[in-house]
Amino acid sequence: MELSLADFVFVLLFGSFGLVLLSALLSRYFHARTERRALARRVICRLCLHAFEDSSPARIVACPACGALTEKGRPRHLG
Numbered sequence: 001m002e003l004s005l006a007d008f009v010f011v012l013l014f015g016s017f018g019l020v021l022l023s024a025l026l027s028r029y030f031h032a033r034t035e036r037r038a039l040a041r042r043v044i045c046r047l048c049l050h051a052f053e054d055s056s057p058a059r060i061v062a063c064p065a066c067g068a069l070t071e072k073g074r075p076r077h078l079g
Helices: 006-039
Strands: 042-044 052-055 059-063 069-071
Touching: 006 069
Parallel strands: none
Antiparallel strands: 042 052, 059 069
């Protein structure tokens, strides 16, 4: 099978476009996964509102600013 110059350029152009699209999608996926993991480790103290990250598996952690015990998880809003 012979490949003309126009066909070669066409394949090269769309192949490059496909690689750029694939790398952009992978980059967005890994960035979103990193953000989700960071949000899962983030804790806000209910007493002093100090935000910190804790990667330990413990459900209740001590605030490094005031020492109050704080439960991990989504904060409950009163209202």
